[in-house]
Amino acid sequence: MKRETFGWSFFVTVCLVIFMSVPVWGRTIKIGVIGPMNFVQGKGHWNGAVMAAEEINARGGVQVGNEKMKIELVKADSNEFLNVTDATNAMERLMTQDKVDFVVGGFRTEAVLAMQDIAMDYKKIFIGCGAASKILCDKVGENYNRYKYWFRGTPFNEYYLVATSFAHLGVAGAAIKNELNVPVKCAIVAEKATWAEGMVKAAEGTIPKMGFELSGIWRPSPVATDVTAELSAIQKSGANLIFTIFSSSVGITFARQAGELKIPAVQVGINVEAQKDGFWEATKGMGNYVFTMNTYIRGVEYNEMTKPFVEDYYKRFGEVPTYTADTHTAILQGLVPSIEAVGSLDSDKIVAHMENREYLVPSGKVKYLKDAQGRPTHELAWGPGYLTSLGGQWQDGKFVGVWPNKWKASPTAPEVTYKGMVPLKLPPWMKK
Amino acid sequence: MNIIITGLITGSMLALLAISFSLIFGVARIVNIAHTAFYMVAAYCIFSLTGKFGLNPVAGMMIAVVVVTVFGLLAYKFVIDPIREHEAAVLIATIALAMIFQEAVMLIYTGDYRTVSALIEGYFIVTGVKVFYQQVLTFGVVLAVLGILWVLLMKTKLGLAIRSTAEDREVANLMGMNDSRLAMITMGISVALAGFTGAVIAPLTVLSPYMWMEPLIMMMAVVVLGGLGSIKGSFVAAYILGFTEALVVFMIPKGAFLKGSVALTIMILVLLLRPEGLFGISFEEER
Numbered sequence: 001m002k003r004e005t006f007g008w009s010f011f012v013t014v015c016l017v018i019f020m021s022v023p024v025w026g027r028t029i030k031i032g033v034i035g036p037m038n039f040v041q042g043k044g045h046w047n048g049a050v051m052a053a054e055e056i057n058a059r060g061g062v063q064v065g066n067e068k069m070k071i072e073l074v075k076a077d078s079n080e081f082l083n084v085t086d087a088t089n090a091m092e093r094l095m096t097q098d099k100v101d102f103v104v105g106g107f108r109t110e111a112v113l114a115m116q117d118i119a120m121d122y123k124k125i126f127i128g129c130g131a132a133s134k135i136l137c138d139k140v141g142e143n144y145n146r147y148k149y150w151f152r153g154t155p156f157n158e159y160y161l162v163a164t165s166f167a168h169l170g171v172a173g174a175a176i177k178n179e180l181n182v183p184v185k186c187a188i189v190a191e192k193a194t195w196a197e198g199m200v201k202a203a204e205g206t207i208p209k210m211g212f213e214l215s216g217i218w219r220p221s222p223v224a225t226d227v228t229a230e231l232s233a234i235q236k237s238g239a240n241l242i243f244t245i246f247s248s249s250v251g252i253t254f255a256r257q258a259g260e261l262k263i264p265a266v267q268v269g270i271n272v273e274a275q276k277d278g279f280w281e282a283t284k285g286m287g288n289y290v291f292t293m294n295t296y297i298r299g300v301e302y303n304e305m306t307k308p309f310v311e312d313y314y315k316r317f318g319e320v321p322t323y324t325a326d327t328h329t330a331i332l333q334g335l336v337p338s339i340e341a342v343g344s345l346d347s348d349k350i351v352a353h354m355e356n357r358e359y360l361v362p363s364g365k366v367k368y369l370k371d372a373q374g375r376p377t378h379e380l381a382w383g384p385g386y387l388t389s390l391g392g393q394w395q396d397g398k399f400v401g402v403w404p405n406k407w408k409a410s411p412t413a414p415e416v417t418y419k420g421m422v423p424l425k426l427p428p429w430m431k432k
Numbered sequence: 433m434n435i436i437i438t439g440l441i442t443g444s445m446l447a448l449l450a451i452s453f454s455l456i457f458g459v460a461r462i463v464n465i466a467h468t469a470f471y472m473v474a475a476y477c478i479f480s481l482t483g484k485f486g487l488n489p490v491a492g493m494m495i496a497v498v499v500v501t502v503f504g505l506l507a508y509k510f511v512i513d514p515i516r517e518h519e520a521a522v523l524i525a526t527i528a529l530a531m532i533f534q535e536a537v538m539l540i541y542t543g544d545y546r547t548v549s550a551l552i553e554g555y556f557i558v559t560g561v562k563v564f565y566q567q568v569l570t571f572g573v574v575l576a577v578l579g580i581l582w583v584l585l586m587k588t589k590l591g592l593a594i595r596s597t598a599e600d601r602e603v604a605n606l607m608g609m610n611d612s613r614l615a616m617i618t619m620g621i622s623v624a625l626a627g628f629t630g631a632v633i634a635p636l637t638v639l640s641p642y643m644w645m646e647p648l649i650m651m652m653a654v655v656v657l658g659g660l661g662s663i664k665g666s667f668v669a670a671y672i673l674g675f676t677e678a679l680v681v682f683m684i685p686k687g688a689f690l691k692g693s694v695a696l697t698i699m700i701l702v703l704l705l706r707p708e709g710l711f712g713i714s715f716e717e718e719r
Contacts, residue, residue: 036543038538038542038543039542039543039544040543040544043542081543082642191689192688192689216685217685217686218685218686218688219685219686219687219688219689220681220688220689221688221689221691221692222689223638223640223646224688224689225636225637225638226438226441226442226636226637228434228437228438228562228564228567229434229435229438229678229681229682229688230681230685230688231562232434232561232562233682233685249545249638249640252545252547252638253637253638256547260553260554260555260564261555261562261564273545276544278544281547282545282546282547282638283547284547284549284550
């Protein structure tokens with residue numbers, strides 16, 4: 001009898017162990033989220049992915065053929081601001097140790113280029129959500145078989161970033177002409193970083209063609225802590241429009257000191273620090289009237305998907321999503337519908353499906369481009385009807401949308417205005 | 433005018449850092465790479481005390497200096513003192529210490545940039561140039577501290593003991609001076625000065641966990657240019673490099689980012705002509 005009881009107990013224990021070691025949902029879809037996790041950019045990557053995974057899992061998971069699979073996220077800190085090797089190690093770990101099925105994230109071009117190659121070695125789909133360099137997508141066109149697993153998730157490439165910035169400069173230039181009745185003198189202030197080189201060159205050529213006088217070019221260090229010298233020189237040059245190209249801490253220094261010194265010019269361009277909710281506090285309110293490109297602004301809607309995403313994100317994380325939070329879009333609107341459509345986790349099948357889709361996302365509409373020879377590049381389409389991004393301005397402590405507001409990409413193009421736009425304001429000290 | 437103001441502020445900040453670094457090197461032969469990390473910790477302390485706890489900025493600065501001094505003394509007692517006789521080991525240990533501070537700050541405050549409010553907002557105009565009140569205040573305070581330091585070193589018994597130990601440790605020991613205690617006191621003064629630099633510069637800069645690296649390189653350049661261990665040399669060299677940086681920013685707008693490189697090039701050129709640094713010989717004569 002005792003023997004029989006022992007036998008049953010043993011059997012039940014073995015069953016329990018087997019039951020507990022097998023997940024209720026069977027296999028999961030592992031998505032690696034890679035980024036500089038101690039920085040805003042990495043936090044955006046992670047938060048966006050978490051929201052997407054929770055939404056998908058709450059509705060039962062992803063339908064892969066006959067199987068329902070849940071999403072499992074794997075966090076990888078690339079530490080790419082400091083060390084590209086850390087980024088490649090993190091990506092290698094995702095591939096070999098965590099054995100992820102897909103990867104989203106990445107930020108610095110230098111790091112993403114290295115990580116891209118590792119993901120391609122393992123034939124894993126990698127959706128970039130941070131780096132703007134065109135070269136990442138050019139590789140797809142040049143060597144499709146190797147690089148087809150790379151897709152740009154956000155932002156659109158550097159050339160489109162420049163085009164958008166010039167549209168913003170045009171709006172500010174028109175305001176200066178109309179309100180102050182003076183010619184526009186534009187200064188270029190760009191941090192000394194590789195990503196800004198092409199933009200400076202393009203701006204040098206384009207600004208005079210826009211009818212503005214180019215008053216000078218200044219190149220402070222990305223981590224400069226004092227730009228009063230540059231600001232004095234800019235004021236002396238008579239500039240009333242400053243084209244800023246900043247992604248680092250100098251964006252705070254420049255805005256703060258320009259505001260404190262009441263430099264009579266409006267700052268327009270890219271200032272990554274000004275895209276963050278903490279900018280007002282970081283500049284102690286001196287960043288008023290700074291105008292920067294951004295992807296999401298509370299109260300501005302590209303389409304019906306924008307508001308629910310921005311508000312849910314705000315409710316969940318207490319801040320407006322940065323563009324790196326588009327890992328949400330990459331997973332929810334990009335990857336998952338293609339997995340479900342092909343009914344498989346096979347990268348080749350998913351790539352073939354994804355590259356031919358056109359779909360709405362909270363920041364517009366995604367369409368993947370082909371190059372001049374008709375080869376897929378997995379580059380994002382830019383322009384009216386697709387992705388445009390926004391122009392936002394700090395107005396008395398609130399970051400508001402000011403562009404596109406009756407914007408026409410060309411004389412024949414349709415006029416674009418998103419819901420929630422307000423007019424651009426020039427700093428009052430420019431009017432004295 | 434801008435060149436003068438910018439040069440004076442940068443030079444003064446470098447002077448405070450370099451003199452305090454020279455002080456502990458001269459007395460105890462400790463190459464404290466974590467020196468500017470203490471400067472960073474002080475800046476973050478002020479950020480927390482004024483921003484999160486709503487403390488008065490001056491009180492915040494004083495508390496920050498005390499906190500950093502305590503950290504410095506603890507670091508000396510438990511990390512540096514046990515290996516003090518091995519200079520290379522001290523060097524590596526202080527690098528590790530700086531990295532620990534950096535990572536701790538990263539963990540607590542993340543990598544986001546932070547700022548601290550100025551003690552006095554606004555600016556005034558001199559000969560058409562806008563100068564922040566905070567810059568003038570910083571310069572004045574730094575000069576006052578340098579003056580107090582000079583009095584301490586030249587007019588007090590403690591200063592005499594510090595200078596004697598810096599000149600010849602063995603003889604100072606034979607004369608009854610407690611070398612180890614003196615080293616600890618000097619470490620306290622040195623770190624307090626680094627903390628003080630962080631405190632006064634915090635409203636003029638942007639805080640990040642890596643803010644200690646750039647001044648470290650410039651501080652080392654000042655110390656080498658002035659003559660290793662020479663306080664007078666550090667003072668003069670700090671202003672040379674400070675004005676060089678300011679000149680580059682003003683004269684070459686497109687090359688403002690080169691200010692550090694130009695300053696370091698000048699240091700190399702001087703060293704080619706005088707390998708012992710500007711005041712190296714004088715310092716040796718003092719010895």
